[in-house]
Amino acid sequence: MALSPDLAAAIAVTRFGLGAKPGQIAAALPDPQGWLTAQIRPEGGADQPQASAPSSQQRILGLRQYQLQRRDAAAAGDPKSDPVKAAFKLIHDETGADFIARVRLASSTDADFRERWALFWCNHFTVSATKLQTALTVGPFEQEAIRPNVFGRFEDLLVASSSHPAMLFYLDQAQSVGPDSMAAMFMSGGGKKAGLNENLAREILELHTVGVDAGYTQADVTEFARAMTGWSIGGFREGDNGGRFMFRASAHEGGVRTIMGKQYAQSGMHQALAVMKDLAANPHTAHHIAVKLARHFVADDPPPTLVAKLERTYLGTGGDLGEVARTLVLAPEAWQPEAVKFKTPYEFMVSSFRAGSVLPQTLEQIGPALNGMGQKPFNAPSPKGWPEDADTWCAPDAVIKRMAWSEAYAAKALDGRDPSQLATDALGARLTPLVGQAIARAETREEGMAILLMSPEFQRR
Numbered sequence: 515m516a517l518s519p520d521l522a523a524a525i526a527v528t529r530f531g532l533g534a535k536p537g538q539i540a541a542a543l544p545d546p547q548g549w550l551t552a553q554i555r556p557e558g559g560a561d562q563p564q565a566s567a568p569s570s571q572q573r574i575l576g577l578r579q580y581q582l583q584r585r586d587a588a589a590a591g592d593p594k595s596d597p598v599k600a601a602f603k604l605i606h607d608e609t610g611a612d613f614i615a616r617v618r619l620a621s622s623t624d625a626d627f628r629e630r631w632a633l634f635w636c637n638h639f640t641v642s643a644t645k646l647q648t649a650l651t652v653g654p655f656e657q658e659a660i661r662p663n664v665f666g667r668f669e670d671l672l673v674a675s676s677s678h679p680a681m682l683f684y685l686d687q688a689q690s691v692g693p694d695s696m697a698a699m700f701m702s703g704g705g706k707k708a709g710l711n712e713n714l715a716r717e718i719l720e721l722h723t724v725g726v727d728a729g730y731t732q733a734d735v736t737e738f739a740r741a742m743t744g745w746s747i748g749g750f751r752e753g754d755n756g757g758r759f760m761f762r763a764s765a766h767e768g769g770v771r772t773i774m775g776k777q778y779a780q781s782g783m784h785q786a787l788a789v790m791k792d793l794a795a796n797p798h799t800a801h802h803i804a805v806k807l808a809r810h811f812v813a814d815d816p817p818p819t820l821v822a823k824l825e826r827t828y829l830g831t832g833g834d835l836g837e838v839a840r841t842l843v844l845a846p847e848a849w850q851p852e853a854v855k856f857k858t859p860y861e862f863m864v865s866s867f868r869a870g871s872v873l874p875q876t877l878e879q880i881g882p883a884l885n886g887m888g889q890k891p892f893n894a895p896s897p898k899g900w901p902e903d904a905d906t907w908c909a910p911d912a913v914i915k916r917m918a919w920s921e922a923y924a925a926k927a928l929d930g931r932d933p934s935q936l937a938t939d940a941l942g943a944r945l946t947p948l949v950g951q952a953i954a955r956a957e958t959r960e961e962g963m964a965i966l967l968m969s970p971e972f973q974r975r
Contacts, residue, residue, distance in 0.1 A: 517849060522546040524942030525849055529975045530811065531626035533865025538624070539942040550843040553628040556836040559662040560632035561623060563615035563653075570654035570679050573608065574757035577650055578750045580604055605649045610877035612653025613891045617874055621867035631839055632656075634810050635664045638803075639675040639722060640899035643892040647683040652892050655680035668803070668833035669794035673787065676718060677759045679747045685713040685897065692743040692767025700764075710767075715739035717897045723793040724774075725802035734774050740767040741778060741785040800828040803838075806902075811842060813854050814903045820847035853944065853974040856904035859887035861975070862916060866967055869940040870927035883919050887912055908973075917968055924963035933962035944971050 517525070520539075526546035527534040542549040568576070623629050636656050643649035659678040663671040675681055682688040690711035691698050698709075715738035720726050744766035748755030761783040771778045773789055774796075780788045793799060804824035808816030820842075827834075827841040842848055857865065863880060867873065874880050881891055888907070894900050901907075924933075934954050937945055949969045956962035966972055 517851065518943065519543060519546075520943035521851060522849065523549075524944045525851075525853075526550055527626075528865075528941065528944060529848075529853065529855070530630065530843060532620050532623075532630055532861065533626070533868040533975075534940050534942065535622075535624075535868045536871060536936070536939040539939070541624075547843055550627050551840055553625045554665055554836050554839050555628065556665045559666070560628050560660075560664050561619060561625065562657050562661060563619040564612065564657065567612070567615075567653065567657065568608075570651040570658060571757035573650045573654060574647065574679060574747070575750065577604065577646070578757075602646075605646055609643060609649050609653065609892060610881070614874060614877050614880070616653070616656070617864065617867070617880060620864045621873055626868075627843070630811075632661050632664050634807070635671065636660050637894070637899040638806065639671075639681070640894045640897050641678075641680045641684045642894045642897075645683060648680055649892070651678075651680035651683065663835075665836035665839065666834075667794075668799070668828070668835055669791055671835070672718070672722060672790050672794055675722070676714065676790065677745060679757065679759060681714065682745065682747055682759070685717060686711045687714040687742065688746045690714075690739065690743050690745075691765045692740060695743065695765050695767055697762065697765040710736070710739050710743065712736060712739040714745075715742055718790070718793070721897055721899075723790075723802065724796050724798035728774075728796070728798035728802075730774050737771045737773045738786075738789055740769075741771045741773070741789055743767045744783060745786060794833050797825075797829060800825045800833075803828060807838070807842060808848075809902050811855075812848050812850070817847040820845050823847075853971065854904075855975050856908050857973055857975060858900060858907055859884055859889040859912075859916070860900075862887075862967075862973065863919075865940075865972070865975075866920070866923060866927075869936055869966070869972075870923070870963075872923075872927045883915075886915050887919070916973075917964070920964045920967040921960070924960045924967065928959055928963050930959070933959050933966055936963065937966045940966065941971050946971060 523539045523543040523546045526542045526549055527539050530550055620629050639660060641648055641652045641655050643652050655678050659674040663674050691709060693710055712735050716735045719730055719735060719738065724730065744762045746760055746762045746765065748758055748760040750756055763782055766782060771785060776792065778785050778788050804821045805816060807824055808820045812820060823841055823845050824838055827838050831837045863884065884891055889900060934950065937950060937953050949971055953962040953965050956965055
């Protein structure tokens with residue numbers, strides 16, 4: 515089915531992007547696909563919410579220094595110097611600034627396909643703020659490991675994410691020690707318990723690369739975990755390595771590893787790198803990523819022909835994600851007229867901010883509402899990341915909470931503007947006459963704006 519230029523422009527902005535700002539659909543109208551491909555930036559990656567924010571290394575070292583200062587003050591008798599409470603406050607402030615900066619970028623950018631693409635990879639390589647260290651470093655993780663690499667080679671993105679302190683903290687890789695390594699012998703002599711941690715190795719196989727259907731075994735997970743021993747984080751007293759990725763040779767389990775039928779004789783940190791190189795090139799990885807991309811952008815049950823196209827591009831280009839993105843936006847299967855993807859709470863709020871030309875200022879303005887809708891900032895429920903399916907997000911209670919938020923937002927954001935015009939700007943040719951009439955006939959402008967936000971056309975993309 516051939517799309518009209520108006521509908522194609524609306525789909526380009528509302529499906530591939532994060533929701534239309536006033537005038538944006540008109541900007542995409544001359545060449546909707548060209549408008550999208552122009553946002554693919556292999557050299558620069560995705561945009562940065564806070565280009566000048568402290569690095570993960572600075573934050574890790576800063577937290578430790580702060581804790582020591584508060585501990586010393588408490589020991590000196592200062593009743594206000596609780597090192598634990600002080601650490602939580604520091605992390606709350608830093609993490610809140612990271613998240614609100616991300617929301618402000620998503621709500622204002624003109625390159626919102628690029629931002630959606632980056633957010634997909636942030637979710638694919640999930641780091642959740644469930645621990646002190648990961649809460650403090652999840653923002654830098656996205657800026658340092660994910661965003662620079664989202665249009666480059668998948669192998670580089672895999673290595674960058676797997677070696678970042680946030681991931682090493684989150685999945686406990688930093689404490690993994692080869693059972694027969696020098697470090698294990700030293701620690702056992704001191705009465706400490708040292709052992710292998712398989713979390714990161716398992717999630718790389720199951721979630722980040724080949725997927726659960728690739729036929730790997732528990733033995734493969736264990737062998738990969740042994741290959742990854744030594745991947746850690748420098749300590750507070752380790753000079754330039756403090757707070758950053760560090761390979762600890764003494765913790766590495768030496769020996770040849772056999773993983774998914776292939777032997778790896780490389781020594782040290784290069785053993786895990788060799789495994790990751792092969793995982794990135796594996797056809798199962800190409801399929802796993804193709805399915806996830808098609809599911810995210812197009813439909814919960816994605817067209818097999820689209821998945822096949824994305825797979826072929828991935829394998830034919832050596833995992834060039836910029837070319838995979840180009841294949842996605844040029845594929846006819848991605849341009850079906852019907853909008854079937856139900857927005858997550860984050861997507862719903864961002865698209866509402868874009869429709870109303872609103873920039874939230876503080877985490878307190880959005881955090882409680884996102885919590886209520888089930889998507890707490892930087893707190894995905896597991897390493898799988900946030901779910902993609904509509905059933906997760908469209909339960910009656912969740913929809914009622916969206917309605918309550920829409921009514922409160924409309925009252926603050928409308929500022930005397932015509933909701934019918936905002937509806938046209940936000941949906942373009944996707945706005946149906948029925949919804950347009952309901953907005954125009956609303957008793958108040960605020961009610962009309964709330965009708966727009968809760969309409970099926972706005973809730974889906």
